[in-house]
Amino acid sequence: DAGVTQSPTHLIKTRGQQVTLRCSPISGHKSVSWYQQVLGQGPQFIFQYYEKEERGRGNFPDRFSARQFPNYSSELNVNALLLGDSALYLCASSPGPQGNYGYTFGSGTRLTVV
């Protein structure tokens, strides 16, 4: 079975641009969460979606948005990119809405803003 798939693996953007990151969860998993990991730090929670509804939002500006599709895949959008948005963006997949179902992380998308 395929694990959590994230695309692209790397990308470079210019300040002020917009970016879309994609995540495909494990088959049968209905929840997707997004995390930002800045170099040298632990991951920080951005969003959780379950059954296409937003179930949680971390302390991130409105430039960050996300959505989940009927096939449970998800996109994370970041507008008006800043240098500080450079990070590894991780997607986590889970069968249900609560964390006690367990999480599987993808390998991440490395975003560099120049």
Next chain:
Amino acid sequence: AQSVTQPDIHITVSEGASLELRCNYSYGATPYLFWYVQSPGQGLQLLLKYFSGDTLVQGIKGFEAEFKRSQSSFNLRKPSVHWSDAAEYFCAVGFTGGGNKLTFGTGTQLKVEL
């Protein structure tokens, strides 16, 4: 607000020596706890998790962790470290009713000397 503390930023051990990585959390509700490992440029791999029941949990690669509610700790241990264990280790905490949000510590970088 919930928080997770990993007091050791870097740890160096000799191959074959025992290892203990510390994790303390601050939470009001019943937590569920995870240890993840991350190799450079990679995503997070789950080592073990605690939801309820036996407070000593076994994980992959010979790791174990013990949940001590009285000390708000979930320390990771391994009796004999292998050179391939060199990586960054993250403790993460969620809680019932918190959705899929995990709060991560800042990580402990493990170096193994041959």
